Amino acid sequence: MAAEGNAAVKVKVALFDFDGTISTLRAGWEEVMAPMMMQAIAGDAVLSAGEKAELEREIAAYIDQSTGIQTIYQMEWLVGKVREKGWNDKVLDGWGYKAEYNELLLLKVKERISLLEKGELQAEHYIMAGAVAFLQQLAAKGIDMYVASGTDHPDVVKEAEVLGVASYFKEIVGAPPGRAECSKEKVIGDLIASRGFSGSELVVIGDGKVEIRLAKENGGLALGLASDEERREGINPVKEKRLAEAGADWIAGDFLDQADWLRRLGFE
Structure with missing residues (x-):
């Protein structure tokens, strides 16, 4: 305490x-969101070590300070960052990025729910x-x-x-x-x-x-x-x-x- x-x-x-x-059940969502944002921003661009490290810091700082808000607002930040960096010509709207993120996150969540439904784990584990x-x-x-x-x-x-x-x-x-x-x-x-x-x-x-x-x-x-x-x-x-x-x-x-x-x- x-x-x-x-x-x-x-x-x-x-x-x-x-x-x-x-x-x-959603523990580890940050580890899903961070690489998803990284890919959306960088696209196929070849970043220098410094650029990559700085972008990783920006993403980590944003995820930390935005924890608890609705996902759509985090994805709207992502839209702005993709446009700001200009490395990826493919820019989705916030809902498009949210759909991508949810799909990735729900793979993990559904796997955990499946373990519960099959009785391989108990609710207390989550x-x-x-x-x-x-x-x-x-x-x-x-x-x-x-x-x-x-x-x-x-x-x-x-x-x-x-x-x-x-x-x-x-x-x-x-x-x-x-x-x-x-x-x-x-x-x-x-x-x-x-x-x-x-x-x-x-x-x-x-x-x-x-x-x-x-x-x-x-x-x-x-x-x-x-x-x-x-x-x-x-x-x-x-x-x-x-x-x-x-x-x-x-x-x-x-x-x-x-x-x-x-x-x-x-x-x-």
């Missing part, structure tokens, strides 16, 4: 990010340590739970069902296919404005700076999960730094210390 914050008031609503917060027990605790205390994700809506719903956690949530909202909207902003806004919850009754839990920033902007409690998605427990120092800079009230690496998490939510 790290990054102490103020003691939480008792919350009534919990909004979770999904990928990297509850699910690790769920953050302690997450299910924590969801059970919140449900027992009558806290309404929601998921907001930058992953396409049909995919995040399916993946929550495959992992057996969908039933804990009143609503699961992913990115609308074919539309560039920030589902996290919409869900948080709806909870506060439309459903009658005040910011102080809301906790947002996630591994990205986007949801942390939105929680703070709306007066909610922002709890960061600096998850190590390979081990599924313990602190990832890169994420810890990113979440601290975003203003997280508290940061953990997993959900194993149930008592500490509940204290943060105002339950002694």
